[in-house]
Every structure is written in structure tokens, then in C-alpha cells.
Amino acid sequence: AATGLDALTQLIEPYVSHKSNPLTDALCKEGISRVARSLARACAQPMEIGAREDMALASLFGGLALANAKLGAVHGIAGPLGGMFPAPHGATCAALLPHVMAVNVQALLARQPDHVAVSRFDDLAQWLTGHSGATAEAGVAFIEKLCSQLQIPKLRSYGLSEVAFPELIEKSMQASSMQGNPISLKEAELHEILRRAL
Numbered sequence: 001a002a003t004g005l006d007a008l009t010q011l012i013e014p015y016v017s018h019k020s021n022p023l024t025d026a027l028c029k030e031g032i033s034r035v036a037r038s039l040a041r042a043c044a045q046p047m048e049i050g051a052r053e054d055m056a057l058a059s060l061f062g063g064l065a066l067a068n069a070k071l072g073a074v075h076g077i078a079g080p081l082g083g084m085f086p087a088p089h090g091a092t093c094a095a096l097l098p099h100v101m102a103v104n105v106q107a108l109l110a111r112q113p114d115h116v117a118v119s120r121f122d123d124l125a126q127w128l129t130g131h132s133g134a135t136a137e138a139g140v141a142f143i144e145k146l147c148s149q150l151q152i153p154k155l156r157s158y159g160l161s162e163v164a165f166p167e168l169i170e171k172s173m174q175a176s177s178m179q180g181n182p183i184s185l186k187e188a189e190l191h192e193i194l195r196r197a198l
Contacts, residue, residue: 002090010062031061070180117182
């Protein structure tokens with residue numbers, strides 16, 4: 001479940017990255033559609049070969065996409081967090097993903113409402129839900145429901161508390177992965193992400 005959600009993160013972040021391009025867009029769209037239809041099934045039925053094939057291909061597409069279009073705030077936080085606490089990387093990404101998506105959308109609408117990433121978050125929602133009219137909020141809700149269904153632990157389970165937020169935020173803002181995020185997040189926004197994921 002955790003590695004599958006990390007694979008999904010590695011498809012979502014390159015798609016909304018300011019380094020996205022037509023090649024990575026195609027990989028991300030195909031990979032996200034495969035994860036949406038197969039991750040829960042692969043977890044519930046581990047011997048379901050079709051679902052596992054979808055996830056293997058999605059993981060490959062995500063690797064190709066991130067190498068060519070960068071990542072974002074999920075990985076920007078997850079890297080330093082894993083260095084500070086005994087937190088598995090995939091599970092950390094999974095716990096952060098819906099909250100980073102939500103705060104990114106809020107920040108874009110507040111400060112750069114004409115940014116191309118605003119419509120790209122709607123694209124993500126449509127691929128995840130299978131509904132052509134879905135908006136970013138539906139995409140966030142889909143990820144939240146999937147994380148709940150797959151019983152992804154909150155970040156507090158790895159020892160994180162608000163006491164560590166200032167150090168983690170400082171390190172996250174310097175992380176190379178953070179540079180691909182579609183908008184530069186403020187300290188208060190990073191604090192909000194961590195508070196929600198705690």
C-alpha cells in the first residue's frame with residue numbers, strides 16, 4: 001500500500017511540476033489511471049496479476065517522469081523526515097500526499113489563480129475518479145479515501161510531534177525535491193501540511 005502510494009506520488013508530482021513536459025505528461029496520465037484502478041485491488045488480492053502489472057508499470061512510468069520533470073513538496077518533506085525519524089519513505093509520502101495536494105491547490109488559487117497547475121490538479125482528479133467533470137477537491141478526496149481504506153498511519157506514529165516542525169520545515173525548504181513544486185510554499189503552509197498529516 002505504502003509503496004503503491006509512493007508510486008502514485010511520483011506520477012502526481014511530475015505532472016504538476018513546473019518542469020512538466022509532453023513526454024512526462026503522457027507517462028503520468030497513463031500511470032495515474034493504472035494506479036486508480038489497481039492499487040486497492042492489488043492490496044486486497046495480492047495474487048491478482050493484472051493489478052500488480054498495472055502497479056509495476058505505474059512505478060516504472062513514475063521513475064521516468066520524476067527523472068525528467070522533478071518532484072515536489074511531498075518528497076521535499078518526506079526526505080528530511082526520514083532522516084529525522086524512523087519513518088518508512090513510502091508510508092511518509094502516502095501520509096503527506098492528500099494534504100500537500102490540498103495546500104498546493106489553496107496556495108495556487110490564492111496567489112497564482114491563472115497558473116497552469118490549477119487546471120492540472122483538475123486533470124488529476126478526473127483520472128483518479130474516472131469522472132470527466134471532477135475538480136481538484138474530488139482528487140484530494142479520492143486520495144484521502146484511498147489512504148483510509150489502505151490504513152496508512154499518521155505521521156505521529158513515527159515519533160513526529162509539533163516540537164520538530166520548525167527543524168523539519170527548515171530542512172524541507174532546502175530539499176532539492178521541493179524545487180519542483182508548482183508554487184513556492186510558505187512556512188505557514190508547510191506547517192499546515194504537517195499539522196494535517198500528524
